[in-house]
Amino acid sequence: MKPLSDDIEAFIKSLLGEDQDQVDVQRNELAGYFRCAPSQITYVLSTRFTPDRGYAIESRRGGGGFVRIVRLRKAQGDQLFYLINQRIGASVSAQDAFSIIQQLAEQGILSDRESALMQAATSARAINLPLAVKDALRASVLREMLLQVVRDQKEA
Amino acid sequence: MKPLSDDIEAFIKSLLGEDQDQVDVQRNELAGYFRCAPSQITYVLSTRFTPDRGYAIESRRGGGGFVRIVRLRKAQGDQLFYLINQRIGASVSAQDAFSIIQQLAEQGILSDRESALMQAATSARAINLPLAVKDALRASVLREMLLQVVRDQKEA
DNA sequence: AACTTTTTGACTTTTCCTGACCTTTGTAGC
DNA sequence: GCTACAAAGGTCAGGAAAAGTCAAAAAGTT
Numbered sequence: 320m321k322p323l324s325d326d327i328e329a330f331i332k333s334l335l336g337e338d339q340d341q342v343d344v345q346r347n348e349l350a351g352y353f354r355c356a357p358s359q360i361t362y363v364l365s366t367r368f369t370p371d372r373g374y375a376i377e378s379r380r381g382g383g384g385f386v387r388i389v390r391l392r393k394a395q396g397d398q399l400f401y402l403i404n405q406r407i408g409a410s411v412s413a414q415d416a417f418s419i420i421q422q423l424a425e426q427g428i429l430s431d432r433e434s435a436l437m438q439a440a441t442s443a444r445a446i447n448l449p450l451a452v453k454d455a456l457r458a459s460v461l462r463e464m465l466l467q468v469v470r471d472q473k474e475a
Numbered sequence: 476m477k478p479l480s481d482d483i484e485a486f487i488k489s490l491l492g493e494d495q496d497q498v499d500v501q502r503n504e505l506a507g508y509f510r511c512a513p514s515q516i517t518y519v520l521s522t523r524f525t526p527d528r529g530y531a532i533e534s535r536r537g538g539g540g541f542v543r544i545v546r547l548r549k550a551q552g553d554q555l556f557y558l559i560n561q562r563i564g565a566s567v568s569a570q571d572a573f574s575i576i577q578q579l580a581e582q583g584i585l586s587d588r589e590s591a592l593m594q595a596a597t598s599a600r601a602i603n604l605p606l607a608v609k610d611a612l613r614a615s616v617l618r619e620m621l622l623q624v625v626r627d628q629k630e631a
Numbered sequence: 632a633a634c635t636t637t638t639t640g641a642c643t644t645t646t647c648c649t650g651a652c653c654t655t656t657g658t659a660g661c
Numbered sequence: 662g663c664t665a666c667a668a669a670g671g672t673c674a675g676g677a678a679a680a681g682t683c684a685a686a687a688a689g690t691t
Contacts, residue, residue, distance in 0.1 A: 322637055322689085346680055356639045361681065366636090381646025383478035384679040433589060435623050440596040445619035448612065456604065460616065463601035464592050471588055478647060502670055512649045517671070522646085537656025540669040570645090 327353055327363045335390050343385040364388070371404040375466050389470060396469040399428075403465050410454035416441040416461050428468065437464055483509055483519045491546055499541040502534075520544070527562070527574035529581060551584060551628065559621050566610035572597040572617050584624065593620055 334342045350357040368374035368388055378386040393400060402419060417438060424434035439445060441461050446453050490498045506513040524530035524544055534542040558575060573594060580590035595601060597613050604612060
């Protein structure tokens with residue numbers, strides 16, 4: 320017996336057709352449709368729609384809330400994908416972040432202003448935390464920004 | 476289902492055209508138009524037309540009363556200075572960061588891409604830390620990025 | 632048996648919306 | 662000038678509508 324999560328995954332993917340790179344769903348509605356706990360939808364999203372599988376998730380709570388699943392176009396973001404999923408692992412030093420950003424700027428993927436902003440956000444000054452966690456947090460911040468770059472490229 | 480508040484927000488913004496930096500509305504009339512409780516208008520004003528987002532509200536009660544929505548256009552240097560030194564203190568919530576960044580984008584100080592990057596860097600997803608420290612770290616990250624914007628403006 | 636993946640449910644947080652009650656202002660009648 | 666009433670807007674607590682978190686139980690796999 321195949322797990323329900325596979326069905327849910329397939330269903331969501333079917334909502335993302337050819338042209339559609341983005342879809343909004345309601346967690347409770349989806350859970351109702353599949354007769355499962357709402358948190359299982361969260362589980363599916365967090366295990367199957369991850370950046371390394373080429374997806375990003377955004378959401379809003381409260382009345383009129385939603386979960387948005389965005390398919391990232393791999394073709395345009397090949398290098399970015401590598402950076403997001405391999406190069407930036409669980410942890411990145413300030414120096415590594417610096418060179419990653421610089422490289423993207425040199426390639427024209429980031430403007431000068433954009434790269435300067437990202438340097439600022441990932442600098443040692445900005446992320447002043449205990450050694451044990453700061454490189455992990457930098458990884459998280461940098462990854463989210465790079466995911467944003469990928470999303471933006473998809474639009475253009 | 477999109478929340479009504481979004482419609483009301485959009486409607487009010489449409490009243491503020493290009494040249495128009497100020498508009499008066501009547502709370503009850505607006506509530507009648509949108510078929511909602513008058514207090515919802517207050518809700519929209521107090522969540523979407525805040526100083527953080529670059530707006531100010533004045534009002535008068537009684538006969539002939541009104542609510543005036545004013546779009547603030549502060550001198551750019553002063554504005555950033557205020558944000559860095561006063562507004563962003565030791566701690567900033569994700570929502571407040573969002574508002575502040577959005578305001579700067581609306582004023583043309585940040586491009587859409589730049590503001591999206593900053594949103595990503597200060598989002599709850601990027602800064603996933605214990606409650607006790609996450610708003611403090613967000614303040615630090617946001618401040619460093621704004622300082623970078625100032626540096627950039629000095630150059631130009 | 633040990634391990635991994637799935638599934639659930641209780642609890643939390645965020646956002647939206649309303650209704651009951653309060654305060655301020657204008658005005659009509661004395 | 663008062664007083665009373667009407668016509669605004671303000672406040673606040675609370676309910677409803679969403680999504681998030683986390684640990685533990687259940688189900689598969691090796």
